[in-house]
Amino acid sequence: MRSPALLETAGLTKHFGELYAVDAVDLAIREGETTAVIGPNGAGKTTLFNLVTRRMRADRGRVRFRGTDITTATPHAVARMGLVRTFQVSSVFPGLSVQQNLLTAVLARTGRSGVSTQSLERERESLERVQELLVRLDLRDDANVACDELAHGTRRRVEVGMSLALEPRLLLLDEPTAGMGTSERQATVELLSELARRGGTTLVLTEHDVDLVMNFARRIVVMHQGGIIADGTPEEIVEDIEVRRAYLGDSR
Amino acid sequence: MKARERTAARPVDTRPVRLEGRRQKWTARARTLAWLLLVAALAVAPFVAGSYRTLLLTEILIFGLFASSFNLLFGYTGLLSFGHAAYFAGGAYASALIMVEAELPLPAGILAGLVGGALLAALFGVFCVRVNEIYFSLLTLAFGMLVYTVVFQAREVTGGSDGFNLYELGSVSVAGRELLLGHPQVFYFVTLVTVVLGVALLERVGSSPFGQVLRAIRENSERVDFLGIPVRRYRYKAFVIAGAMAGLAGGLIAPFLRVAHPQMSHWTTSAEVVLGTILGGEALFLGPAVGTGVLIWLESLVTGRTVYWPLVMGVILLVLVLFLPGGILGTLTRTYRRVRGSGR
Numbered sequence: 001m002r003s004p005a006l007l008e009t010a011g012l013t014k015h016f017g018e019l020y021a022v023d024a025v026d027l028a029i030r031e032g033e034t035t036a037v038i039g040p041n042g043a044g045k046t047t048l049f050n051l052v053t054r055r056m057r058a059d060r061g062r063v064r065f066r067g068t069d070i071t072t073a074t075p076h077a078v079a080r081m082g083l084v085r086t087f088q089v090s091s092v093f094p095g096l097s098v099q100q101n102l103l104t105a106v107l108a109r110t111g112r113s114g115v116s117t118q119s120l121e122r123e124r125e126s127l128e129r130v131q132e133l134l135v136r137l138d139l140r141d142d143a144n145v146a147c148d149e150l151a152h153g154t155r156r157r158v159e160v161g162m163s164l165a166l167e168p169r170l171l172l173l174d175e176p177t178a179g180m181g182t183s184e185r186q187a188t189v190e191l192l193s194e195l196a197r198r199g200g201t202t203l204v205l206t207e208h209d210v211d212l213v214m215n216f217a218r219r220i221v222v223m224h225q226g227g228i229i230a231d232g233t234p235e236e237i238v239e240d241i242e243v244r245r246a247y248l249g250d251s252r
Numbered sequence: 253m254k255a256r257e258r259t260a261a262r263p264v265d266t267r268p269v270r271l272e273g274r275r276q277k278w279t280a281r282a283r284t285l286a287w288l289l290l291v292a293a294l295a296v297a298p299f300v301a302g303s304y305r306t307l308l309l310t311e312i313l314i315f316g317l318f319a320s321s322f323n324l325l326f327g328y329t330g331l332l333s334f335g336h337a338a339y340f341a342g343g344a345y346a347s348a349l350i351m352v353e354a355e356l357p358l359p360a361g362i363l364a365g366l367v368g369g370a371l372l373a374a375l376f377g378v379f380c381v382r383v384n385e386i387y388f389s390l391l392t393l394a395f396g397m398l399v400y401t402v403v404f405q406a407r408e409v410t411g412g413s414d415g416f417n418l419y420e421l422g423s424v425s426v427a428g429r430e431l432l433l434g435h436p437q438v439f440y441f442v443t444l445v446t447v448v449l450g451v452a453l454l455e456r457v458g459s460s461p462f463g464q465v466l467r468a469i470r471e472n473s474e475r476v477d478f479l480g481i482p483v484r485r486y487r488y489k490a491f492v493i494a495g496a497m498a499g500l501a502g503g504l505i506a507p508f509l510r511v512a513h514p515q516m517s518h519w520t521t522s523a524e525v526v527l528g529t530i531l532g533g534e535a536l537f538l539g540p541a542v543g544t545g546v547l548i549w550l551e552s553l554v555t556g557r558t559v560y561w562p563l564v565m566g567v568i569l570l571v572l573v574l575f576l577p578g579g580i581l582g583t584l585t586r587t588y589r590r591v592r593g594s595g596r
């Protein structure tokens with residue numbers, strides 16, 4: 001018997017004028033099933049994430065997370081339930097230091113940010129948690145650097161760090177290695193693999209580099225023109241001729 | 253260290269938040285000491301200054317609190333209110349009404365100012381925090397104009413364009429001596445205690461985890477939302493606290509000037525703290541208070557001699573934008589860091 005789905009979409013649809021960016025997508029993600037969503041530019045991957053995390057309103061269809069209908073929930077409520085995302089264009093706090101970025105996420109997790117006259121410096125547990133994250137993401141050298149002065153790849157790591165601080169049940173990563181150099185890319189993949197092995201957080205990511213996800217994802221979903229055209233293990237996907245034509249064809 | 257160019261509009265905020273260590277304790281102590289020195293200097297001032305200067309300093313303190321409350325929205329949360337005078341005036345009318353109609357003493361009047369500002373902000377804030385950026389500014393401006401129109405028109409309650417006058421502030425007996433609260437020096441100390449409490453509260457709230465979330469909202473409110481923090485609720489709380497502290501300042505201004513006047517709610521009064529904040533620098537806690545203080549002081553120098561105050565204002569603005577990015581305090585700290593940095 002398969003474990004119940006963590007995330008489930010039914011007939012999820014979003015169109016911009018004539019263009020159906022996401023077209024009647026039915027997708028179920030089970031706990032622990034690291035999934036890569038691949039597809040050419042404009043296939044609808046980001047829009048799918050936007051609908052699921054309520055950044056955008058769906059035109060049709062429903063989304064359930066951990067058994068609860070979240071089709072009309074607010075983004076912060078969705079995040080609070082444990083469904084967290086990163087953005088294709090890194091979304092961080094540009095004028096705040098790396099440390100402050102992470103601290104904000106830790107405070108969001110612990111909920112210790114109501115109106116008070118308590119000094120930040122006394123939030124010992126939260127600050128210790130920040131130190132752990134700085135080490136884990138290799139960000140210690142940049143701890144006091146403002147995010148808008150960081151290199152592109154480092155900024156991405158900050159965003160991943162913030163997401164990890166939230167200890168999500170499901171983490172959606174939109175092109176987590178985009179714009180990274182080879183070694184940085186490898187380090188990120190290792191970090192994410194370790195995260196997937198650890199359990200507790202299920203990963204879904206979109207990616208351009210097919211080879212990268214082949215070794216890493218247990219399941220690959222191929223999108224094309226808003227729809228899912230293939231869905232299976234990496235081996236199955238490689239076999240899939242339709243996919244070859246739609247996507248892999250130009251990268252072989 | 254590599255040079256980092258910053259524009260005035262985007263202050264860097266990279267104050268390290270370290271676990272308490274020896275160094276940390278020392279800087280915390282230095283900060284406390286600096287605050288104590290400032291308060292001590294302000295406590296001695298009226299004995300050195302004459303009556304006229306004491307009155308001027310009282311006004312500066314009151315507007316300093318008003319500007320600091322404005323900056324909880326602007327500097328911390330990134331919300332530029334163009335109608336913050338509404339809560340200042342709300343506080344002024346609340347304190348005047350309580351003292352005249354209910355014949356309650358001065359402390360009750362001051363507290364009524366706080367409550368009046370908070371209630372008004374709690375009401376208008378519901379609408380204002382729903383919108384972003386320029387729409388927030390326009391909506392706060394609209395509510396400010398609404399308040400102005402209401403106090404101007406409701407002649408029976410507010411006295412209309414004449415304002416609502418109070419004459420007697422009463423007296424207190426301290427160590428067997430009767431002190432008239434209306435006496436410049438006595439009122440100065442009432443103001444000093446109130447302003448120090450209000451400003452300290454704002455500083456503590458700004459340095460708390462709540463303040464950290466406000467800064468994050470200023471930087472990228474969408475990110476905050478997707479971290480699972482309800483942005484609107486945080487903005488609302490900041491709006492009400494800012495309104496309450498503006499009201500507290502208003503609760504002092506009415507007994508100080510012996511009148512609550514529609515002008516206090518006018519958009520030009522709102523603009524005065526906006527300008528003062530930019531003059532002082534919004535990235536530093538005391539920036540807005542210092543800037544507004546300088547503005548009031550300059551105004552007192554100029555208006556006695558010339559009718560061209562608006563022209564002087566215009567020149568100040570120009571100099572600011574062109575030569576002092578980050579405001580007075582921002583420029584001073586930058587210069588200080590540069591001097592210290594090159595001396596090593």
Ligand SMILES: Nc1ncnc2c1ncn2[C@@H]1O[C@H](COP(=O)(O)OP(=O)(O)O)[C@@H](O)[C@H]1O
Pocket residue numbers: 016019020021039040041042043044045046047048
């Ligand atoms: N906000 C928007 N307004 C109009 N069209 C959009 C918007 N967002 C995405 N699209 C369009 O929807 C399609 C899918 O985009 P997207 O989801 O970003 O694809 P992917 O992430 O797979 O590259 C594209 O054709 C894109 O131009």
Ligand SMILES: [Mg+2]
Pocket residue numbers: 045046047088
């Ligand atoms: Mg995309």
